[in-house]
Amino acid sequence: MTSLSTVAETPAAELDQAVADLVDGARTWSELPLSARRTLLARTHATIDSAAAQWAEAAIVAKNTPRGPLEGEEWMSGPYATLSGFGAILGTLDKLLADKSPLDGITSGTAPGGRTTFRMLPSNLAEFNLFNGFTADLWLEPGISAQQARAQAGLGAIRAGENGGVGLVLGAGNISAIGPLDVLYELVAHNRACVLKNNPTFAGLTDAFTAAFAPLIEANLLRIVNGGAETGAYLTTHPGIEHVHITGSGATHDAIVWGGSDKSGDPVLDKPITSELGGVSPIIVVPGEWTEADLRYQAEHVATQRLHNGGHNCIAGQALILARDWDQREEFLTVLREVLDTLPARDPWYPGTEAKLAAAAESYPGAENHAGRVLIEVDATTSQDLLRTEYFGPVLGFTTLPGTGIEFLRAAVDFANTELDGTLGASLIVAPADRKKMGATFDEAIADLRYGTIGINVWSAIGFLLPAASWGAYPGNTLAEVGSGIGIVHNAHLVEGVERSVVTGPFRPFPRSVLAGELALSPKPGWFVTARSARETARQLTNYAAAPSWLKMPAIFAAAFRA
Secondary structure (H helix, E strand, O other), X not given: OOOHHHOOOOOHHHHHHHHHHHHHHHHHHHHOOHHXXXXXXXXXXXXXXXXXXXXHHHHHHHHOOOOOOOHHHHHHHHHHHHHHHHHHHHHHHHHHHOOOOOOOOOOEEEEOOOEEEEEEEOOOHHHXXXXXXXXXXXXXXXXXXXXXXXXXXXXXXXXXXXXXXXEEEEOOOOOOOHHHHHHHHHHHXXXXXXXXXXXXXXXXXXXXXXXXXXXXXXXXXXXXXXOOHHHHHHHHOOOOOOEEEEEOOHHHHHHHHHXXXXXOOOOOOOOOEEEEOOOOEEEEEOOOOOOHHHHHHHHHHHHHHHHHHHHOOOOOEEEEEEEOOOOOHHHHHHHHXXXXXXXXXXXXXXXXXXXXXXXXXXXXXXXXXXXXXEEEEOOOOOOOHHHHOOOOOOEEEEEEEOOOHHHHHHHHHHHHHHHOOOOOEEEEEOOHHHHHHHOHHHHHHHHHOOOOEEEEOOOOXXXXXXXXXEEOOOOOOOOOOOOOOOOOEEXXXXXXXXXXXXXXXXXXXXXXXXXXXXXXOOOOOOOOOOOOOHHHHHHHHHHHHHOOOHHHHHHHHHHHOOO
């Protein structure tokens, strides 16, 4: 793992030259026909593939990821996610080059509140097979028709001659695909060349990134720099930088925008900023009659949402919301404790985690310790640090609310909307029979849940891996009350007026899914922290994303069904 104290600041002269080069690159990009842009991005897709193993290994070393199945996390959240993102953008440009809307061939639907939706997954037969039982819908803001959305889709790709100037992407330090995918969206959706400032934790990925994105660097559309606060401050105030995008904490956002926590005056930042800032994500469990296998599988599901990447995720589930009147509540918690106790040890690697864990211990002296994973029961009726503080580590809280069925779900939605910090993502677990009983009221409750990505029987973080989905906070935040951030990224079909994404998965893995009446053939997902074949599954998916082919699917399935 890179020591933050060993990451040198980039000299000002070097930063000035980088911005000057990018000014030229942005001008050239604005003059390129769409076909030439596609060619350049296709070349970059190929170099990402060539650098994929180097990239994954560098991320494993940076995080001290345990060797074995958990290596799959770095393949999945690094080169796989990035190859998928670039591939989806290439598909969108192909449609535009054929004089079609990026939404051509995408089925539209409706959601409560006068919302139009588009079914982004599956969008073809290959996706239907690869992600069988999973769906993803893009929800638009109320009042936008499907016809209007199809006509307007394209963002910067259809604004011929637009020069978006030079942007600064302040990369995340926890997931290695975040910065590169933000750069891609800035380039295609906003016609901006970018400085990507690596978070110091990822300084060791510089060589892999330089190889992966060589065509963009050669075209003066990307510069990758390292450094700490000094380098970041120099770039955010640089007169040649016209826009800033940050993935990080609210405190860092406020330091950039306001110069600190005092927001009484005018912002000190003199340029637009977009952001993804995390928060306290809920996991809502709708009570039902579950089998022992259901209890175990969903306990592993909850543990994954907290402990993936060592718990260092902005979208990690932190607030588990259970029904007080659920007959199996204590049984479920017992199984969850067993899962936490038996997972292989993993030391926290993200800087500052020790202080966060110490703060949790101080606030909750009665917290349970399960092999280094902290489990805390909190009272939903009183103000709680756990509900307002993103611990960004292996800390999971649980609370209870009264009711069952739709009564409980409505209470949980209201609690998440009003008591938890942030609106990035929310997850919900519900058995198919219990969802069916609620009928249209279930859909209405989901519409009332104000989060940028909602996962139903799937961790909301999986929306990050789906390039056609949107990624970002629920709209409505401001610079002064920024919450989980402002704006979205990914959105590979370049759709205007996006409100959120809703991803749905099967309640049970195959074959139990089919035996219980679910039409879903997917096994235990490779992102589960208990998936034994996660490394090989992620490698095979990365190979597929580099050059999709039906001939590659058997190897993916062979690995996935060993999970």
